[in-house]
Amino acid sequence: MNSKRNKALKSLTGRSEASTLLILIIMIIIVACLQKGFFKWSTMDGYLNAFFPLIILAMGQGIVIIAGGLDMSCGTAMAMVLCVMTKIMNPNVSSSGVTALLVGLGVALLTGIVNGIVVGYLRLPPVIATYATSYVWLGIALFVTPTPGGQMTSWFKGFYDLRKIGFNASSKQVMPTALIWLLIACIIWAVVRRTKTGRYIYAVGSHNDNSYASGINTAKIQLRAYLLNSIFIYIVAVFNAAQNGSGSAHMGDTLTLQVIAAAIVGGIAMTGGKGNVYAAIAGALIMSFVSKIIYFAGITSAYQTLVSGLIIIAAIASSILYSVRQKKALLKGVSE
Amino acid sequence: MAILTATGIQKNFGGVVALKNANLSCEKGKITGLLGTNGSGKSTLSKIITGVFSKDAGTIVYDGKEVEYRNPHEAKMNGISMVFQNLSLIPDLNVWQNIIFGVEDKKGIFLDNAKAIALSHEILDDLMPGIDVNQKVCNLNPGEQQITEIAKAIAVNPKILILDEPTAALEKEEVENLFRYMHKLAGKGVAMIFTSHRLWEVMEICDNVVVFRNGVNVGEMDFEKDKRDVDAIVRMITGEAAGVHVTKEYHPLSEDTMLEVSGLNYGKYLRDIGFTVKKGEVLGIGGLAGQGQNELMLALAGNYPEADGDVNIAGTKIKPNRPGNAVQNGMLFVPGDRQREGIFANNSIYYNMIFPKLGLRKQPFFTPTKKYRKEAEEICDALSVRMRNIDQELYSLSGGNQQKIVVGKWLSFDINVLLLDDPAKGVDVAAKRDLYSFIMKMVKEKDMSVILYASDNDELISYCDRLLIMYEGKIVSELKGNEIHDDSIVACSMCVNSGEGSVDEQQAE
């Protein structure tokens, strides 16, 4: 049969993840050379805390993109949840922290529901629909926090760093809290991936119409994808709140595009239906390391946005060109 | 015993009658073949049974109860499974994930993948031995994809399995595997309905055949009782000579060559096509649907940047890779799928008619509105377009009138070759008549050449001086003048005559 051609095609599709890993390793090597004491726990801990938002948000974004959607509102949604939580918390009332956690979760899930309805049920184009909802979140955030501010109950700090609330205060070997969160995020996805919803998320993103024809409720699946994303957004908001104790409505404005780029660099195809959510972690790390390298090279942060813009265009361009090449290779063989 | 009986099925699609009075019955463990040309209704009947379309009248009795399914998924859950020609697979999932797609088994909240893999092996070890079930479906070749689609239909243990043109993409070996599996299913008591244009396949695998023409049953043959008579079947498909054959002598209006095509290649759709067209000649392209005729027209129109070959039109050599090349040299394209390729539905008649002019060079920047409007009105008049005025939006016209505009927009050009890609598809009788008589008039008056592809053989017979039959991307026969009639077209299309067609078919016979 045509097994020779199949083998060649298999190597084409496998290439994406391997090359991401390779690039990541190269980045780590470069940074390790530039940063003294890179392999110390404290340095890596610091890096992890700084890179954490991008990593987790990229995972959530990855899920949404795989399901055939996109979330241009994740940055402002995170800012909104953060502002709400820091507004509710009062250092004198210990239970306000719990209230903040609950309300924050509710608000975060609400963003997932709204996005899911708008994209899945109303069938608006995800790009412009979530662009619109991003302004809704921004507006709400500005209502809650017109000027940057907010407070935090003392025990809340633990969500950022368990040592601050008494766990192994002196030990250097404890697992960084950010890593615990990351593991939780990975476990969430690991569980979902093995369920029907997980499989259908890939199916709906791969071919919405055929999924529908096979009896799948595609709107519900996309809604679930956005809900999962909102949980990841919530995690980042909690972490940020615990880290800074205050929030600003415009905090997430530049984040969204970086998150999308991270997912794409991590090998998640914009067309949906394929990609590895764990690879989005690698993508986020690569983006973060690149900005670190720029910093070490002495280029000011003024260029950060410029560089991330260039990376995004390059990443999407190669992602699309790659899938175009795959389609062309199959021109002689596939009818759909 | 009959497990499913359909009686008196009627179906219209917006004025076009697909089924007038269709009847079918299938029995447990038997394979029934459906035969008929394009538009005979056999495909529509299958789709009504599985719930893709709703019926306008008639009854379907399944397992003793009257049923009507609203969608194919519902039918599948009740034991009627259909394999479509347009695959319903999910490209990025692999083979075994596709086979149980929509009906996955669970272990708690997790998917039971082991069970799914075992089931796929169970089916595919017979149907497609040696296939790696972990491959993504998008990486399979069309034959393997088709087999996967079939396996998906089988995986739910249907009582009735409908296979609509399943062999179109399969190689000989795969067909043999399929037929062996179908016999196995028959042994288990599954009833099957099988459609194919390859006549010899139907003869081989089916226990009986039902022939459709123009939406009704016109004949049956039970192979257990009667001998397999190919000629009788072909006659049933095409119908007894209804009226006189339109005899035409083959005489082109001039000896000059208007168009010469050689070495035209496009992927798997067009393989080394070459032919010539004389000035004032009407050349037909025929054959079974989907053999590359549509692609040929689009390639000549310049729609495929990757198409390869030489086109020589009225002495100018062009490459068929940009529409601009064709339009500039007077080779103008009238699409069959006008919704997609031919019209601006929300824009006015006037807009649609002046738009093609803009592709030409040397057009004024400010459109000479008065002049263009007058021209447009004159053309609409000549074509007898039923409209209020030329500012009317195109979607408000009937299909036939829309098609007149699709043709009409080119009429102010100097046409060398008019490419007609099934121009009368879905058009009512009156508009069809107007359209063709106008075109034929232009052929006579202006020495215009026409390449005509029509899915309705009657059109080819009535209007063509010469007819090329295509099969699997190649030109396999040429019929001239009074050689063109129903029987010869059908025979050539199905490559029934020995000495023609590909080697596979000869071996199968």
Added chain:
Amino acid sequence: MENRPVQLEQHPVRNFYLRNNKVFNTLLMVIIVFVGGELIIGLKTGTWGTFLSVTQIFITIRLAAFIMLFGLCQQLVICVGNAGLDLSVGYIATLAGIITGHIMNSSNAGIPLALITAMAVGAFFGLGNGFFTSYLGLPSLVVTMAMANIVQGIVNAYTKAVPIDGYGSPAIVWLSSNFVGPFPCIILVIIAAVVIMTILFGKTRTGIKLLGIGANETTAYLSGVRVKKIRMMAFMVSGIVAGLTGVLLVGSLGRASMDMGSNYVMPSIVAVVVGGVAIGGGEANYLSVCLGAIVLQSLTNLFVALGWGDAGKWLGYGAILIIMLTAYIRGKRVR
């Protein structure tokens, strides 16, 4: 053969309404917002005649003018279809404004060079947008957003090297900020723009092609139109207009600033949707877009008057966009 004579519509007035119904619908929205706002403010504060007055209307028009100008950019890239949007117009205008601020330097003599420079800057980035969206097929929202980031980075870097300086030329300032009686001078620019756009789409070869590409890409392509090239040009022109708008912004503010353009991007898109122009392409009605801009600016004024400020504005824009997209797409989509 049947022969039907060509007839005219019975009622010329009704005909006129139907042919321009988008404009009338948006005009209706303008009236509703002004009257509604007047009612709300009047009932809340007891002072009447502040929201709905001749001066206020023209002030609103003047403020809305920049939304209209950026709306012109959006109209161009939207009408060619393929989900075209240009999020980079804000920062392109900012960059052009900053650079030409130096050139103009309070003197009319600097105007020609300033205009050419602004157009060049806009054309450069617009061409980039056009290339990546049209020839590489990347989604325009993401590409132009990334381009906005890139231009923002350039603005940051430029202003670190060369601090913002230079006031706008008197003529430009007059055009952007001044009033002649109740009429804002910038209305001249707007009227010119409306006239040009209406003629472009109604009577010229280019306009007809633009509409066709957005209406049915395949049909246009098969008629020999060079779809990809024209789409790229649409983005280039969008950039050019954005650049020129940057010059006018300098005139409006007196001196350039680093975020003078970015807040106009979102409302420029919403203005098109409010104006009832199909976001999927194939349609163009710039007058309606301008009226849409007035609706949005008026709503912003209302929010400010109610004390909701920026929060209400962004929330409102987002909500309006979703609602109008839903209303439009629900009418068209079926599954």
